[in-house]
Amino acid sequence: MSDQPSLPVTFRPGRTRAVLLTAGVAIFVVISAVALLLEQLGPGERLSFIVTGALVFWVLALLARVKVVADESGVTVVNIASRRRLDWAEILQVNLRPGDPWVFLDLSDGTSLPALGIQPGIAKERAIADARILRTLVEARAIRDPEQHQG
Template sequence: MSAPAPLPELPVLPVTFRPTRTRVVLLTVGAALFAVLVVVALLLPALTAGERSVFMITGLFFFLVLLLLSRPKVVAAPDGVTVVNLTTTRRLEWAEVLRVNLRPGDPWVHLDLADGTSLPAMGIQPGIAKAQAISDARTLRALTEAYGTGQDAA
């Protein structure tokens, strides 16, 4: 039986966890797609002004969707945790977070809450950077254990 992984050192708060590589990929693809559609709209001589604007608006729409997909993050501060998902933001006190879960195959971290529910925290996801997500989940778990007991971890 192997020894459990050592708990990470607690970072100085506030700390933000987000899938940085995924965010870079999404924003780069969105900007490139928008640029290509604008260039195509401007270079095709057979297009009317309305068709050109539709090309540009479509490029802007795709960019905005990818921007929305790059939004998730988890911010740990001395007074609690803020979970920003695609369209929602939820502020939690440390005592509300009972457990931080990232099981094999999970698309992101889940927080078990004191009210008996579970909250997805999409800001920590193992998609492209699995090792970073595991490290972030361990750090958030250590912060939850340190601050969630009602004691200062400073």
């Protein structure tokens, strides 16, 4: 158990997050600057440029918010537009197969939940290590009925 991190632990794609937020700020600044520098634009057109830049930033910020938080009572998965709280026993398996865009959690209700907070995009080794840590935490904390897994 000494190889497990102390809880709570947060998994998130740090490099991807930095790229998305940096791009969002840059796009907002450039579009806003263009709106302010183009003299032929009226106030409504300038505002529409700035609102468009803000919308692009907002979408990129939504993409950057993904994370997986493990604590003593379970796991919270924050994806682009959703948040789901899971008890440890609800998670049957943590999967990150070659070619997967992110981790998938196999759940006790028969469904699979994507956990975008662990994704091998820019930092593949980090994602693999994070998936192993989460898998170890799930295996150590999940108390299941052996009859539940027959068949």
